[in-house]
Amino acid sequence: MGSDSIVRDPSLAPDGHRKIDWAAEHSPVLNRVRDEYLKDGTFEGLGVGVALPIEAKTAYLTIVLAEAGADVSVASPGPFFVQDDVAAALAERGVTVYASSEADPLEADRELERVLDRVAGGRDAVLIDDRAGLTRLAHTTRKGLLPRIRGSSEETTSGVAKFRAMEREGVLEFPTLAANDARCKYLFDNRYGTGQSAITAIMQNTNLMMGGKRLVVLGYGWCGKGIARYAAGLGARVSVCEVDPVRGLEAYADGFDVLPALDACERGEIFVTATGSTDVLTREHFERMRDGAILANAGGVDVEIDVDGLREASSGSREVRRNVEEFDLEGRKIYLVGRGLVVNLTAGDGHPVEIMDLTFAIQALCAHHLANNGHALENRVHLLPKEIDDEVARIKLDAVGMGVDSLTSEQEEFLAGWRE
Numbered sequence: 555m556g557s558d559s560i561v562r563d564p565s566l567a568p569d570g571h572r573k574i575d576w577a578a579e580h581s582p583v584l585n586r587v588r589d590e591y592l593k594d595g596t597f598e599g600l601g602v603g604v605a606l607p608i609e610a611k612t613a614y615l616t617i618v619l620a621e622a623g624a625d626v627s628v629a630s631p632g633p634f635f636v637q638d639d640v641a642a643a644l645a646e647r648g649v650t651v652y653a654s655s656e657a658d659p660l661e662a663d664r665e666l667e668r669v670l671d672r673v674a675g676g677r678d679a680v681l682i683d684d685r686a687g688l689t690r691l692a693h694t695t696r697k698g699l700l701p702r703i704r705g706s707s708e709e710t711t712s713g714v715a716k717f718r719a720m721e722r723e724g725v726l727e728f729p730t731l732a733a734n735d736a737r738c739k740y741l742f743d744n745r746y747g748t749g750q751s752a753i754t755a756i757m758q759n760t761n762l763m764m765g766g767k768r769l770v771v772l773g774y775g776w777c778g779k780g781i782a783r784y785a786a787g788l789g790a791r792v793s794v795c796e797v798d799p800v801r802g803l804e805a806y807a808d809g810f811d812v813l814p815a816l817d818a819c820e821r822g823e824i825f826v827t828a829t830g831s832t833d834v835l836t837r838e839h840f841e842r843m844r845d846g847a848i849l850a851n852a853g854g855v856d857v858e859i860d861v862d863g864l865r866e867a868s869s870g871s872r873e874v875r876r877n878v879e880e881f882d883l884e885g886r887k888i889y890l891v892g893r894g895l896v897v898n899l900t901a902g903d904g905h906p907v908e909i910m911d912l913t914f915a916i917q918a919l920c921a922h923h924l925a926n927n928g929h930a931l932e933n934r935v936h937l938l939p940k941e942i943d944d945e946v947a948r949i950k951l952d953a954v955g956m957g958v959d960s961l962t963s964e965q966e967e968f969l970a971g972w973r974e
């Protein structure tokens with residue numbers, strides 16, 4: 555057992571090992587990155603603190619970092635993102651885990667603090683963060699650990715927004731890499747990953763058909779584009795709601811209806827939020843929805859759907875299927891999938907392995923970059939250098955038997971010049 559791990563039930567480990575082995579086998583990019591870049595001694599004796607959903611792909615990332623010499627400790631941003639069998643298996647593989655699906659959601663910060671204490675108490679550390687949870691605590695309740703932290707790398711769009719807010723306020727005390735903003739992350743994870751896994755979670759948990767359904771996507775960023783595309787591919791009739799007119803126009807050009815959310819409420823049968831913002835679907839929206847409307851959130855914050863408002867507006871609620879709650883609104887039923895938290899993780903198995911293989915190759919290289927260069931970077935939000943992003947894409951293309959050309963020196967000169 556990873557020393558001082560806290561998991562719900564260690565006897566669940568065998569199932570967790572099988573899931574992790576499957577993820578490892580289908581992660582060619584992370585495996586190449588491990589063999590070619592991570593074993594250069596950078597991680598020897600370094601602490602790596604990780605806040606991510608505890609499932610098999612996350613587990614494999616942490617195992618790879620531990621095998622490269624790091625002392626890795628991991629916790630989940632909340633109990634709804636914990637697979638207990640994976641947590642149990644991980645604890646047997648040399649990673650310290652603080653995670654239980656039965657933990658009190660209000661105590662999630664305590665587990666993140668344990669991670670910080672373990673990795674940065676007495677040695678240098680880097681952080682792999684989710685919605686800036688570890689970083690927020692390092693700047694508040696664990697300030698004493700700040701000098702030990704070489705930097706953090708952020709997984710998701712909403713987290714990067716928090717880091718930029720800290721940078722604007724001038725309070726960031728170590729450098730950050732916006733892993734989410736690497737092209738090998740958001741172009742695949744946010745778009746295809748969320749597209750596939752959010753739609754799959756809705757279909758599996760409701761056991762209803764996608765073909766013919768009127769599905770409304772709120773937010774047409776990278777996640778929204780993926781959701782719209784996968785739903786349309788399955789035959790849904792997709793409408794899009796946006797606040798950015800250019801994104802709205804993009805959705806129109808992609809073949810979707812674009813309309814204000816209140817209007818969309820009257821026609822939609824399934825609603826999926828993916829904005830990263832608050833109060834996107836509220837009581838005034840629920841009041842206009844048809845009987846049987848299905849709601850799910852695929853954004854990285856838990857306030858896109860006003861679940862408290864839905865509860866207050868309804869005369870009662872009950873779980874009608876696993877992960878599906880039915881609300882009674884004066885005879886009309888509204889169904890919420892996955893509690894209004896990020897549906898592909900709370901009511902599904904997260905993104906496909908091949909997607910997280912790319913994302914976690916980026917994260918591993920972000921941690922490696924921070925470990926080597928964190929001291930020299932300003933306390934700002936940085937991008938992973940483009941060459942590293944390109945290298946990850948090259949490795950993936952190679953793994954699927956494909957490849958790209960290189961510019962000739964004449965082409966480079968032509969593109970860089972202005973004289974005819």
Ligand SMILES: NC(=O)c1ccc[n+]([C@@H]2O[C@H](COP(=O)([O-])OP(=O)(O)OC[C@H]3O[C@@H](n4cnc5c(N)ncnc54)[C@H](O)[C@@H]3O)[C@@H](O)[C@H]2O)c1
Nearest residue numbers: 710711712773775776777796797798829830831852853854
């Ligand atoms: N489910 C997942 O696994 C997953 C994966 C990646 C990112 N995310 C999260 O999903 C959210 C979106 O990420 P993204 O990368 O697509 O971000 P993005 O910035 O590319 O897109 C967000 C879009 O939402 C629009 N928007 C904002 N407020 C709106 C409102 N009230 N109504 C309609 N549209 C609105 C914005 O104009 C923007 O186009 C973030 O919270 C991110 O952290 C989730």
Ligand SMILES: N[C@@H](CCSC[C@H]1O[C@@H](n2cnc3c(=O)[nH]cnc32)[C@H](O)[C@@H]1O)C(=O)O
Nearest residue numbers: 607612631709710743854855896903904905
């Ligand atoms: N945990 C956050 C929400 C995360 S947003 C979603 C992020 O989860 C990541 N993600 C999606 N699927 C998986 C998975 O299967 N494993 C680990 N991370 C995932 C993805 O990269 C994305 O940026 C919360 O507190 O609400």
